[in-house]
Amino acid sequence: xxxxxxxxxxxxxxxxxxxxxxxxxxxxxxxxxxxxxxxxxxxxxxxxxxxxxxxxxxxxxxxxxxxxxxxxxxxxxxxxxxxxxxxxxxxxxxxxxxxxxxxxxxxxxx
Amino acid sequence: xxxxxxxxxxxxxxxxxxxxxxxxxxxxxxxxxxxxxxxxxxxxxxxxxxxxxxxxxxxxxxxxxxxxxxxxxxxxxxxxxxxxxxxxxxxxxxxxxxxxxxxxxxxxxxxxxxxxxxxxxxxxxxxxxxxxxxxxxxxxxxxxxxxxxxxxxxxxxxxxxxxxxxxxxxxxxxxxxxxxx
Numbered sequence: 174x175x176x177x178x179x180x181x182x183x184x185x186x187x188x189x190x191x192x193x194x195x196x197x198x199x200x201x202x203x204x205x206x207x208x209x210x211x212x213x214x215x216x217x218x219x220x221x222x223x224x225x226x227x228x229x230x231x232x233x234x235x236x237x238x239x240x241x242x243x244x245x246x247x248x249x250x251x252x253x254x255x256x257x258x259x260x261x262x263x264x265x266x267x268x269x270x271x272x273x274x275x276x277x278x279x280x281x282x283x
Numbered sequence: 284x285x286x287x288x289x290x291x292x293x294x295x296x297x298x299x300x301x302x303x304x305x306x307x308x309x310x311x312x313x314x315x316x317x318x319x320x321x322x323x324x325x326x327x328x329x330x331x332x333x334x335x336x337x338x339x340x341x342x343x344x345x346x347x348x349x350x351x352x353x354x355x356x357x358x359x360x361x362x363x364x365x366x367x368x369x370x371x372x373x374x375x376x377x378x379x380x381x382x383x384x385x386x387x388x389x390x391x392x393x394x395x396x397x398x399x400x401x402x403x404x405x406x407x408x409x410x411x412x413x414x415x416x417x418x419x420x421x422x423x424x425x426x427x428x429x430x431x432x433x434x435x436x437x438x439x440x441x442x443x444x445x446x447x448x449x450x451x452x453x454x455x456x457x458x459x460x461x462x463x464x
Binding site: 190193194200203204206208209241263266267269 | 363
């Protein structure tokens with residue numbers, strides 16, 4: 174574990190409610206389509222697109238487009254880096270809740 | 284709302300999303316019910332040809348059940364819009380099938396293959412993140428070890444019955460909790 178304060182380990186790309194939600198879904202499903210993510214996170218098309226693009230540019234998700242007949246379908250999956258970033262973010266949040274940062278409390282116990 | 288409360292709410296929401304997605308993409312009940320019913324259907328074959336009957340039954344039923352399970356998972360993933368990749372499941376299924384056959388040849392009893400099946404299902408439980416699957420696999424493993432040690436007259440029938448009943452009942456209970464079933 175890093176010695177850095179947990180809040181310093183929060184990733185600006187991941188530390189955002191919707192993007193955390195996307196990565197939470199993709200931590201369980203190897204791939205999810207746009208519609209599934211939209212319903213699960215209760216988002217509009219534009220909002221989801223914007224957040225997926227941020228994650229894609231950071232290398233945390235991959236986007237794959239397929240066609241079923243004439244209907245296009247967009248599948249999103251987490252990359253290895255995306256899964257690691259999500260796990261790290263959750264660990265940092267848990268540490269913050271555990272009170273590592275509370276004033277007057279020494280880390281390391283004793 | 285304090286910062287701690289906000290963080291707790293965020294983590295609870297992430298947990299809820301993960302559980303929702305996990306339940307949607309891992310319909311663990313399907314293979315439990317299918318292979319449980321196949322286990323029960325295999326019982327009449329137990330007494331045929333000194334093990335040849337049940338061997339032949341699983342030679343056909345094993346791969347057929349695997350293909351049916353793969354089709355169900357795939358069809359569900361396409362209609363739902365979320366799913367898991369099948370490579371690990373397929374590799375484990377093939378290993379289980381081959382391992383059970385090898386164990387059957389080596390031990391010349393039903394207990395050996397059933398121990399392999401139990402281990403295989405613990406692997407499937409890990410892939411499906413399903414505690415009920417792990418629990419029912421452990422029950423089967425313990426039953427197989429007991430039969431191997433005590434060597435009762437109808438050990439193969441007892442194991443097929445335990446396998447069939449435990450898997451079918453557990454699968455049906457899980458199915459009731461699946462809103463997409």
